Amino acid sequence: MYEVVRYNNGLNTVxxxxxxxxxxxxxxxxxxxxxxQGTQTVEFGFEVFKELSKYDRSNxxxxxxxxxxxxxxxxxxxxxxFYYEDERYYEQLLLFQRFTIDKEKEKxxxxxxxxxxxxxxxISTNFTRFELENMTTLDSSYVKExxxxxxxxxxxxxxxxxWAVTVDDFREALDIxxxxxxxxxxxxxxxxxxxxxxEPKDNSKPIFDELSIEKIKAKKGNKIQRFVIRFKEYEDPNxxxxxxxxxGEEI
Numbered sequence: 084m085y086e087v088v089r090y091n092n093g094l095n096t097v098x099x100x101x102x103x104x105x106x107x108x109x110x111x112x113x114x115x116x117x118x119x120q121g122t123q124t125v126e127f128g129f130e131v132f133k134e135l136s137k138y139d140r141s142n143x144x145x146x147x148x149x150x151x152x153x154x155x156x157x158x159x160x161x162x163x164x165f166y167y168e169d170e171r172y173y174e175q176l177l178l179f180q181r182f183t184i185d186k187e188k189e190k191x192x193x194x195x196x197x198x199x200x201x202x203x204x205x206i207s208t209n210f211t212r213f214e215l216e217n218m219t220t221l222d223s224s225y226v227k228e229x230x231x232x233x234x235x236x237x238x239x240x241x242x243x244x245x246w247a248v249t250v251d252d253f254r255e256a257l258d259i260x261x262x263x264x265x266x267x268x269x270x271x272x273x274x275x276x277x278x279x280x281x282e283p284k285d286n287s288k289p290i291f292d293e294l295s296i297e298k299i300k301a302k303k304g305n306k307i308q309r310f311v312i313r314f315k316e317y318e319d320p321n322x323x324x325x326x327x328x329x330x331g332e333e334i
Contacts (some may be wrong), residue, residue, distance in 0.1 A: 085216040086115045091202045100258035108136035108168040129189040137219045211235040243315035
């Protein structure tokens with residue numbers, strides 16, 4: 084069964100581009116395990132997050148490295164400005180009341196804050212959802228960030244969608260340096276996204292069947308003003324049927 088990351092779109096207000104790809108995977112693995120945990124204190128062994136994040140264990144000192152990656156991930160979380168805002172209300176959010184890493188016993192002790200518990204569980208129709216396995220197969224931090232933004236606009240019925248965004252908002256969402264020209268965005272983000280999202284990796288299925296980027300120019304001049312990024316999730320042509328264990332019938 085696939086682990087699913089699902090959260091209120093308020094979490095999309097902050098880019099994670101300062102995180103390494105490994106730290107991103109660890110953060111989303113934590114989010115997937117903290118669903119429906121409320122604000123109780125929960126313990127997880129290192130192996131849980133290593134497995135979920137597909138952590139590289141080839142290094143003989145991977146335990147020390149894993150501890151450092153977890154610690155660095157949490158330290159970076161503390162510097163981010165997560166917030167909730169509507170027409171009448173603004174509040175900065177503390178994600179965790181407790182985040183303890185026991186290196187000797189190889190366990191992590193986590194307690195979500197009330198506000199973060201709300202973001203993970205009170206989603207109504209305003210939520211982002213993706214499979215953790217898809218996120219961990221992506222290599223580029225830009226592509227990881229683009230993927231979760233796109234999944235905010237996924238239609239649950241058609242499994243496709245689009246993100247219409249101005250160039251300025253796109254730069255802010257993915258934390259793209261001002262020095263990047265359009266050619267840099269093409270090379271480092273869009274071309275990389277097509278490679279990682281459309282092409283199967285290590286005999287696995289691709290994430291998207293379709294991905295296209297439309298560049299729309301301003302009414303005056305030749306400058307690109309906004310993007311329309313369309314996508315369609317991969318559909319297995321030979322899906323494995325799901326069986327109701329009580330009746331033996333195909334679902």
